[in-house]
Amino acid sequence: MVIEKFLELFNEKTLLNLLTRVLVFSAVVILTLFFVKISRKIMDSNHKLKDLDPTQFTFINHFLAGIIYFIGILSAVYTIPTFRSLVVSIFAGSGVLAIIIGFASQQAFSNIVSGIFIAIFKPFRIGDRVKLIGKETFGVIEDITLRHTMIRTFENKRIIIPNSVISNDIIENSNIVEDKVCNHVEIGISYDSDEEKAIQIIREEAMKHPLFLDNRTFEEINAGEPPVNVRIIGFGDSSVNLKAWVWSNDTGSGFIMKCDLNKSIKQRFDREGIEIPFPYRTIVFKNSEDQNKSTL
Structure with a gap:
């Protein structure tokens, strides 16, 4: 009996309708993927669009693909009458579901709007x-x-x-206005060392580095300002603390330059007798007799 009823339900007409719906649904999905691919090729080949900022270009590409996918999904669902009538009946009979969907999509919509603002105002760009x-x-x-x-x-x-x-x-x-960066090189020398000599060594080592950037203005050059400013910024327990302002073209080259300068300055200090201090500890026993008794 069950098998006969199953065969009655899936007669020739029903199977034909089901096959038609599957083909229409598949065609809509394939067309959606095709249009997404075509839109991306058009954008990649359009010279005017290529002149856009990479951030705007990438976001527009994603935005168009999202619109095509959204229309494609709605079209695919619309080709199935059962789903179409089910959705209509649910939304017509219950406003609670609409509220739930509204809250669920609120975050997604917020992300899209925020993405549009990022593409327009560009607080950061691709590659920053x-x-x-x-x-x-x-x-x-x-x-x-x-x-x-x-x-x-x-x-x-x-x-x-x-x-x-x-x-x-x-x-x-690090890249929003310009790429060049001022790198701070800090080092301490002992109180017995010649601070003027140490300042000159730091300045010379920085200036001869291949990644060093002379960031002085024309007025500063005429005024005799040094390419690298080195200052005494404070006094530690066992050191005079020096700080150098060294410019580079970007953050990456600045990091490499700082590492190289730490090495070259240390080697130069060793050769020319500039001491980099290390901490000393002096232990004082006030009651030496009591200390000796306790050890006996």
Whole structure:
């Protein structure tokens, strides 16, 4: 009996209708993927669009793909009458579901709007070195989609942050206006060392480094300002603390230069008798007799 009823339900007409719906649904999905691929090829081949900022270009590409996918999904669902009538009946009979869906999509919509603001105002762009203040997040912006921003760390890991979150964070951007960076090289010398000689050594080592950038203005050059400023910034327990302001073209070359200068300055100090102090500890026993008795 069960088998006969099953065969009655799936007669020739029913199977034909089912096959038609499956073909229409598949065709809509294939067309959606095809249009996404075509839109990306058109954008990649359009010279005017290529002149856009990479951040805007990437976001527009993702935005168009998202619209095509959205229309494609709605069209695919619309081809199935059962789903279409079910959705209509649910929305007509229950406003609670609409409220739930509204709250669920609120975050997604917030991410899209935040992504649009990021593409327009460009607080950071693809390729920028950024650091999220107060968080251990530091790396290069790799991608900005409709939902999230992807950061590639210097360990080659990817950090995915929703657009609505990163747009509310305080960001340190090393490339937003210009790439050049002032690097601080700090070193301490002993109180017995010649501080003027130490300052001259630091200045010479910095100036001869291939990554050093002379950032002086024309007026500063005419006024005789040195290419590298070195100052005594304070006094420690056993050291006179020196600080040099050394410019580089960008953050990456600045890091390499600082590492090289730490090595070359240390070697030069050793050769020319400038001491880099290390901490001393003096232990004083006030009651030496009591101390001797306690050890006997």
